[in-house]
Amino acid sequence: MNLNLSWDLFILVFFGVIVAYSFIIGRNQTLKVITGTYVAILCSDALGNLFAKYFVSSNQFLKLLSLFSIGDADQAVAFFKVFILIALVVIIAVRGTFDYDADDERPMPMRMGMNLILGVMSAGLMMSAMLIFVSGGSLIIDTALANNPLSEIYNTSRFVRIMVDYANFWFFIPGLSLVFVSIFSKK
Numbered sequence: 001m002n003l004n005l006s007w008d009l010f011i012l013v014f015f016g017v018i019v020a021y022s023f024i025i026g027r028n029q030t031l032k033v034i035t036g037t038y039v040a041i042l043c044s045d046a047l048g049n050l051f052a053k054y055f056v057s058s059n060q061f062l063k064l065l066s067l068f069s070i071g072d073a074d075q076a077v078a079f080f081k082v083f084i085l086i087a088l089v090v091i092i093a094v095r096g097t098f099d100y101d102a103d104d105e106r107p108m109p110m111r112m113g114m115n116l117i118l119g120v121m122s123a124g125l126m127m128s129a130m131l132i133f134v135s136g137g138s139l140i141i142d143t144a145l146a147n148n149p150l151s152e153i154y155n156t157s158r159f160v161r162i163m164v165d166y167a168n169f170w171f172f173i174p175g176l177s178l179v180f181v182s183i184f185s186k187k
Contacts, residue, residue: 007157015123022119027111028100029093030118031181034125034174036092040085041129045140048081048133074136081133089126102185121174128163128170135164 022030055061056073104111132139135150153160163170 007153008159011127011157011159011163014127015120018123018126019116019119022122023112023115025093027102027115027118030115030122031100031102031178032096032098033089033093034118034122034178035098036096037089037122037125037129038175039092040088041125041139043088044081044084044129045133045138047084048077049138049141051080052077078134078136082130085126085129085133100181102181104185118174118177121170121177124163124170125174128167131160131163132167 022033025033052073056077061073061076129139131150150160150164154164
């Protein structure tokens with residue numbers, strides 16, 4: 001068997017892991033992860049922008065980059081944003097002090113379908129944010145992306161194109177779903 005690793009495979013595996021995790025933790029915790037992801041996206045973007053503004057231009061930081069072979073300053077900022085995003089999502093999901101109470105008595109297939117949809121939305125939200133950060137973009141600051149590092153990957157990967165081209169949908173649909181779950185919850 002000849003397995004060809006690609007970005008499409010990475011995105012499919014990422015979605016599979018997040019959806020499986022959503023089934024394990026249930027609807028309430030998945031809603032908590034989605035909310036935590038929104039908070040983490042804004043925090044990691046803002047922290048990454050501050051990191052870029054105050055640390056990346058210093059000589060000591062550039063020496064540190066060369067020590068760890070991270071690459072240039074733009075790669076360090078992208079790595080920092082993605083790392084902070086993942087760390088904050090995990091912290092909020094595990095230790096967040098807010099809870100959802102959206103359980104209801106609907107039939108099992110309907111509840112499973114809702115978990116599947118929420119898991120896909122959660123994965124899409126996280127993946128879109130990571131791709132924007134890796135491309136050097138920001139959700140807070142309007143950035144023009146000359147020499148976008150994702151351009152080659154974008155041209156070869158169908159799923160990366162879907163994630164980037166429809167990023168606005170991946171960002172607003174999970175938030176809208178939180179509103180609908182709140183409105184239509186039977187409690």
